[in-house]
Amino acid sequence: MAKGYVFDLDGTVYLGDRAIEGAADAIQALRSRGDKVVFLSNKPIATRQSYVEKLSKMGIPVTIEEVLNSSQIVAKYLNQRLQPGELVFVIGEEPIVEELVENGIPLTQDSEQAHYVVLSWDRQFTYDKLNSVYQAAIRGSIIIASNPDATCPLDGGQIPDTGTFIAALEVATGKAIDLVVGKPSLIAAEAAAAHLGLPFEDCFMIGDRLETDIKMANDAGMKSVLVLTGVATKEMADSSPNRPLHIISSIKEVIHL
Numbered sequence: 001m002a003k004g005y006v007f008d009l010d011g012t013v014y015l016g017d018r019a020i021e022g023a024a025d026a027i028q029a030l031r032s033r034g035d036k037v038v039f040l041s042n043k044p045i046a047t048r049q050s051y052v053e054k055l056s057k058m059g060i061p062v063t064i065e066e067v068l069n070s071s072q073i074v075a076k077y078l079n080q081r082l083q084p085g086e087l088v089f090v091i092g093e094e095p096i097v098e099e100l101v102e103n104g105i106p107l108t109q110d111s112e113q114a115h116y117v118v119l120s121w122d123r124q125f126t127y128d129k130l131n132s133v134y135q136a137a138i139r140g141s142i143i144i145a146s147n148p149d150a151t152c153p154l155d156g157g158q159i160p161d162t163g164t165f166i167a168a169l170e171v172a173t174g175k176a177i178d179l180v181v182g183k184p185s186l187i188a189a190e191a192a193a194a195h196l197g198l199p200f201e202d203c204f205m206i207g208d209r210l211e212t213d214i215k216m217a218n219d220a221g222m223k224s225v226l227v228l229t230g231v232a233t234k235e236m237a238d239s240s241p242n243r244p245l246h247i248i249s250s251i252k253e254v255i256h257l
Contacts, residue, residue, distance in 0.1 A: 002034050004196035005254065006222070008183075008207030009041040009051065011230020012251060014058060016155030020229050022252025024059035029255045036196045041069045042147035042182040042212060044096045044120045044162070048072060065195070070146040070182030071096040073191050074118055075103035077144070077181050082106070087113050089136060091129050091165070092120030096146060111136040119169065119177065120146040121162040130165070134172045143169070147182035149212060153230045183207075184216035193220075206254055208232055215242040227251055 007013055013023050030037055039051065039062065048067045055062045074096065078088060087108040090097055096118065100107060108114055111132040119133055137143050150163035170176055181187045193200055200221040207213020208230025214237075217224035226237055226244035229251070237244055246257060 002036055004036045004038070004193070004198040004203040005030055006192045006203055006205045007037065007039050008209070008213050009039055010043060011153040011208035012206055012227050013060070015153060015229065018155050019058040020251050022250065026252045026254050027060055036198065037066065038192055038195045039067045040183065040188065040192050042149050043069060043152060044071045044146040045093045045123070047095045047098065068191055068195060071099040073181045073188055074144060074146050075099050075105055077187060078105050078116060079103055086115040088116045088118060089114035090118045090120065091133055092118060092122050092146065096120050114141045116142045116144060118144050118146065119162065119165055122165070125165060130168055133169055137169065137173050143177040145177055145180045148180045149209070153208065158231070183212040184219060186220055189216050189220035189222065204257060206251065210237060210240045210242040214244045218242060225254065225257065
């Protein structure tokens with residue numbers, strides 16, 4: 001019976017523009033034996049099409065339907081819940097704005113009109129943007145974050161991600177934001193499993209982050225697999241409440257699970 005493999009991207013399949021050694025061969029081996037593969041990224045500053053092109057250049061052919069990211073998951077979530085006349089204000093970069101527009105989400109440039117605020121990674125984040133989302137939050141707007149990652153791993157280091165903006169807002173308001181739709185949410189797990197057409201228990205989640213990839217898998221009932229090519233180390237895993245079912249050195253070992 002076919003199994004499903006949900007792959008994180010940054011830190012798992014590649015670091016920056018460099019593929020992890022053996023990634024293309026491992027994914028091809030899974031496909032060749034009849035297993036199903038989907039890619040699930042929390043990174044909202046790249047389009048799904050850009051992931052298709054990037055993976056293809058690394059020798060991993062993929063269709064856009066096989067790539068899920070937090071921007072798309074936000075758009076689908078809002079499509080299911082927005083009522084007529086409700087508007088969405090976005091803190092984020094062009095890729096997530098494009099995804100929302102393509103999915104017919106009505107946006108506003110005025111945070112005072114927003115029923116929902118999408119808080120995402122924005123490398124042009126400013127005090128004014130923080131204040132606009134803060135004012136919306138205290139007026140009662142529903143705050144949805146694309147992803148909770150504190151940092152994003154690159155080849156040679158890490159840089160601040162959406163989680164830093166969430167932290168700033170939560171300190172200001174004194175309360176947690178309403179929802180995170182990317183990993184580790186059940187919303188993200190359901191999106192991946194639905195694409196694969198498999199129950200959670202027949203899916204492996206392979207990633208490099210304990211608090212997103214591994215937590216999501218464990219919470220949903222997927223088989224959690226930590227790779228040591230990104231953020232987390234074995235020592236971190238041993239002391240974490242989000243303990244992986246399997247720890248492997250890199251993606252090339254996934255075919256032996």
